[in-house]
Amino acid sequence: MNKENTLVTTEAVKNKLAAIYRDEGRRIYATLIRLLGDFELAEEAFHDAFSIAMTKWQVEGIPNKPANWLVSTGRFKAIDQLRRQYRHREIVAQLASELPDQDLANDELLLADEQLIADDQLRLIFTCCHPALDTKVQVALTLREVCGLTTEQIASAFITSVSTMAQRIVRGKQKIRTAHIPFQLPPQAQLEERIDSVLSVIYLVYNEGYSSSAGDSVTRTELTTEAIRLARQLQSFLADTEITGLLALMLLNESRRNARINKQGDIILLAEQDCSLWNQTLIQEGIALVKSSTAGGEYGFYTLQAAIAAEHAQACNANDTNWQQILTWYSLLLQIAPSPVIELNRAVAVAMHHGPEAALLLVEQLLQQKVMQKYHLCFATYAELLGQVGRKDEARTALKHALTLTKQAPEQRILKSKLAALSAS
Known part of the structure; x- marks a missing residue:
């Protein structure tokens, strides 16, 4: 040797x-x-x-x-x-x-063989994200087997008991074994559908790391880091605009990490962030990836979100933001992926471009939907718009209701702060 x-x-x-x-x-x-x-x-x-x-x-x-x-x-x-x-x-x-x-x-x-070793990790990602497995199991298995996080780390990140998370992982492995799920890349005919499943899991992992659903921390770096690493691996193996779009989206969001949280661990909203703290290296890489993924004129779910994030990344404040372009991207996004959450985000862009009155009508329509009646950000947005048009009593009521709907401590603090500001005014 x-x-x-x-x-x-x-x-x-x-x-x-x-x-x-x-x-x-x-x-x-x-x-x-x-x-x-x-x-x-x-x-x-x-x-x-x-x-x-x-x-x-x-x-x-x-x-x-x-x-x-x-x-x-x-x-x-x-x-x-x-x-x-x-x-x-x-x-x-x-x-x-x-x-x-x-x-x-x-x-x-x-x-x-070195290339075989590299390909094996891609095979493992597709195995852990097989559609025969429940989404929660896919996420747990991917973090445990592909990323190497401990069961304790995964349980902590998702505010779940270690025993519950361990059961998910064991259940997933048993399903792979009993269902004879092959350790291989899917056939070409199934690749597009299976890529969607893998990207969905990576997106879920990143979102939980970017904005935790519960607990005392806003972000969980171990999750966002692993999600970005997985997307980079996928991109190196497969030429796919949506992989590129997802990677761009995560990089652009990640670029604002240092500006999102103050020393007390509280959230700093985009409009109030110090853009000098944004990571310009990640922004430039993300913008380049957006240009690459949109060059062909075909826009997917992640690519369009990345395009919106790129517009925000190129403007240091709301006045410099191209809200008309953002509205265009949101309209395209709603065509391919109708969602009340996307409609809510579009309503914020409408408020910035056309004024709060136009956006209020959209949000009031959204609040008629049962799913949005349990979504704290919908009531928080509603309260913001009500305050802007002088309906402060209604704004306070909306904020109080939003407070009852969120389990994340930093979000609760920012809502309380807004409520105090409304009461003072």
């Missing part, structure tokens, strides 16, 4: 393995799942491989292809374990028949 050096120091091996774990760990794990056909067996093999490497690499040197070495070592270790378990004799026979009976020290016989 060709190695970088021999008799490597413990510290050097630790640093190398830490870098591989951080940068390539989830890809190695995904390949082991494909090779072994079992989540638990693959996870144990994954950790065994790193443990063995810690000892062997100090003596034998670091391999030229460390990820390949770890995949092969993990697989051999798993088969060794299975040989000792009588109930797995058929699995052993199948796996062993595919393995050359050679020493692991020979790099030429290592089983993992």
Whole structure:
């Protein structure tokens, strides 16, 4: 085996393995799942491989292809374990028949191809987001198996008990096993439909991280970071305008992270943010991606939202914002994805472009819908518009009702602040 050096120091091996774990760990794990056909067996093999490497690499040197070495070592270790378990004799026979009976020290016989390892993570994403699985299970599995978050981290992010989240993950793995969901990319005929499912899960993960549905924190960085990472991976594998659009949308939203929250953890609304705190690198990347995804003249759900976000990112205040263009984008978005939430967002743009009276009519119509009667932002928007036209008593009533509908502490604080300001005026 060709190695970088021999008799490597413990510290050097630790640093190398830490870098591989951080940068390539989830890809190695995904390949082991494909090779072994079992989540638990693959996870144990994954950790065994790193443990063995810690000892062997100090003596034998670091391999030229460390990820390949770890995949092969993990697989051999798993088969060794299975040989000792009588109930797995058929699995052993199948796996062993595919393995050359050679020493692991020979790099030429290592089983993992770099491109195959990269593709395996994409296969794992599609497996975890299979339509046969419930959406909540898809999200939990994706975060656990693809992103590597612990069950405790996922439960905390979604304000759910650890036991409930663990049950979702176990249920998902059982479903994959019993339904014989294949660990493979979907056929070309199903790819578009399956991409939608994957993008939907990534979008849900990002939204929960960008604005938590409950709890004391507005944002959860571990979720937004993983969602962006997954979108980047998808984009590197598949040429699809909606993948590009979703990545652009998340980058543009993420660019405002440092300006969204004050030192007390309270929300700072877009109109009041210090735009000098916006991340211009993310903004420029996001705008470039929007231009790329809209170049063909076909606009999808994520692409249109990214286009709207790009308009906001290019204006430091409301007066400089191209509200007419934003209204155009919202009209297109409503055509392809009718939604009362999108209608509410469009109503805000109407207020900015045509005045609060025109928007009030739209919001009052929305409040006739049952689903919007439980949506705190609809009442908060209604209160804002009522206050702008001088109907302050009604605005206070709307704000009080909005307060009863939100479980997020920072949102409750901002609503209380607005209520106090109305009362003072």
